[in-house]
Amino acid sequence: MKIKELALENRVTFIYEDTESASKKPISSNFEDDSFSSRKGLNELIFDAKLGKFDTLFVYSHDRLTRNVHESLLLKYLFKKLNIDVVYCRPGEDLNTQNQKINEFFDHLLNNIAQLEANLIGARVKLGNEYKIKNNLWAGGPPPYGYKLNKGPKGRTTLKVSAIEAAIVKEIFNLYLSGCSPKIIAELIREKYPENNDRKWTVNSIKSIISNESYLGYIVWNKKGGARNPVKHTNPIKSSKITENEIISNEIWEEVKKIKSLIRNNPKFLSTPFLLKDFLVCGDCGKKLKCKNNGKGKKRVYYCDNDKGKWDFCIDAKEIEEKIISKINERITDLLSDEKHYDEFYNAYVKKHEEKIGLLKKQREELYEEYKSVIAELENCEKEIFELTQTKHDVDMEKDKTQYVLLDSLKEFKSFLCINKEIIEKKLERNAEKQREPLISKEKFKEKINKDTKLLDSISKKLDSNIYKRYIRILLLNTIEKIIITHDKNVEIISLYFS
Structure with missing residues (x-):
């Protein structure tokens, strides 16, 4: 037998020998050692096996073929069904006694040891990476876009901001806040930075950037389970804040989160052609x-x-949109024409914010009372269902059809209560999110109003642009509570900024 090569690290090398028969040619391939569902090489091997391309498979050791007991059993069953012999080449991997039961036991034992080894390695790697993250070190792999690796002594790698990439990251966040969708942002970035097109700007890459907490100055690890367990983790490992690595401010991050939450609850909020929908x-x-x-x-x-x-009160959409956007812009400009108006303006905002929080707290109390009532009814319903089920053993329920009808009705009512419980829980969650919205400082408030005024002035001239329509929706969300319009078209704007 001539062994061509041995398995190294995490790769599986299947070893073949020259066959005596000229009609049978050995097949040589390398296969990645990964999970069963995503092992491309292993799938190719199984495909070749089913086509009858080989009748003997030489493997260096058990752990090179698989480190999963369930996989090993499936592969063993498959190869046995296809009459393919599996030969392990490392000394001590095959017992080869006359007793087949002992051979099978030894084979299963080695597969279990291989899985134990994989689990131990995984646990040690995880502990090592957790230690690195908690000490503000990079755990490994490519850095997030906007950063580069800074290799220090003894393999202590840290992240360092890449000025060019960081500028693009900031622009992506600003474009998203201006109402651009991830698809539009990807197109704009590709067009504006053609020299940066070695990176594939897609909808998913944009979504990944605006969802990456690393840009706040943290190193975040273990957000996803990887190829073996691709499930998003709710509690990833996070470093302490590294101020020099902050690319995006906390205020911008919270605004982006707010818009994402809004779109998740109402996917058409920004794409609607009706700018004043939900406000009028x-x-x-x-x-x-x-x-x-x-x-x-x-x-x-x-x-x-x-x-x-239905048509008792009907108004032209384009006409009223132009009128109201122009009026909002004029109102803010007039109020800010004098510096002393800022205090009056800000005090009005603080008062409205306090009223809003007070109303939210009251609503939360009402929702909580309703929630407690539903829980109590649910408990009573479950109790009655249990009692009726127990009665089933003592009473001939065939003679009392009403028992069956009552049981079915209770089960249906329980389903209704469960749905109602979930609805109230979501309402309580949204209420809590709104209560967590912080009060803007006077300085930030002044900056925001000046920014919104300039943007509204430029946007009002571009009402036909879909991008700017999306931006107006965001601006209205941030500045307007509601717009009251009467049948004779008198307009009253209730703003978060002014009365």
Whole structure:
């Protein structure tokens, strides 16, 4: 036998010998040592085995073929069914006694030892990486986009900001805050930075960047399980804050989180052609105005669907959008024309914020009472179902059909209560998120208003652009509570900034 090569590290090398028969030629391939579901090389081997391309497989050792007991059993069953002999070449890997049961026991033992070894290695690597992360060191692998590796003594690698890439990361966050979708951002970055096109800018790569907490100055590790266990982890390992590595401020991060949460709950919030949707309120009945697109070449409209009739109150969408956006811009500009208005402006904002938090707390109390009531009903329902089920053993329920009907009704009611419980839990979660929104400092408040004023001024001239329509939706979300409009088209804007 001529052994061509042995397995090294995490690679599996299948070893073949020259066959006596000229009709049978040995097949030589390398296969990656990875999980069963993603082992491309192993799948190719199994495919070749099913085609009958070989009848003997030479493997260096058990742990080179697999380090998973379940995989080893599946492979053994498959090769036995296909009449393929598996020969392990390392001394001590095959017992080869006359007793087949002992051989099988020894084979299973070696497979279990291989899996134990894999688990021990994994645990040690994890502990080592946790130690590195907690000491602000890089655990290994390519750095996040925006950083480069800085290799220190004794293999102590840290992250260092890459100025060029960091500028692109900042631009991606700003574009997202301006209403651009990940697809649009990818296109804009590819167009603006053609020299950087060695990196594949895709929707997923943009989503990955705006979701990466590393840009706040942390080293985050173990967010995902990798190829063997590709499940997102809820509690990844995180270093302490490294100030010099901060690319994105906490304020920008929170704004991005807010928009992502908004889109998750309402996917069409930014893409709707109706800029004032969810903001316009009928001044007569207090209901939110609905929207209707009458088709190509026809007008878009807002209307009040009240008791008087669907089209009792109907207004042209483009006309009212231009009017209100212009009015918001003028109002803010007028109020900020004098420096002393800032204090008045900010005090009004603080008052509205406090009122908002107070209202949210009251709503939370009401939701919690409703939640406790549902839990109590659910417990009673489960108790009654249990008692009826127990009765089934003592009473001939065939004689009492009402017992069956009652049991079915209780089970249906339990399902309804469970759904209601989940709905209230989501409402409580959203309420808590809104309460966590911080009060903006006076300095940040002033910066934000000046920024919003300039943007509204430029945006109002570009109403036909989809990107800028998305941005207006975000700006309205951040500045407007509601817009009251009466049947004679009088407008009252209730803002977070001004009364």
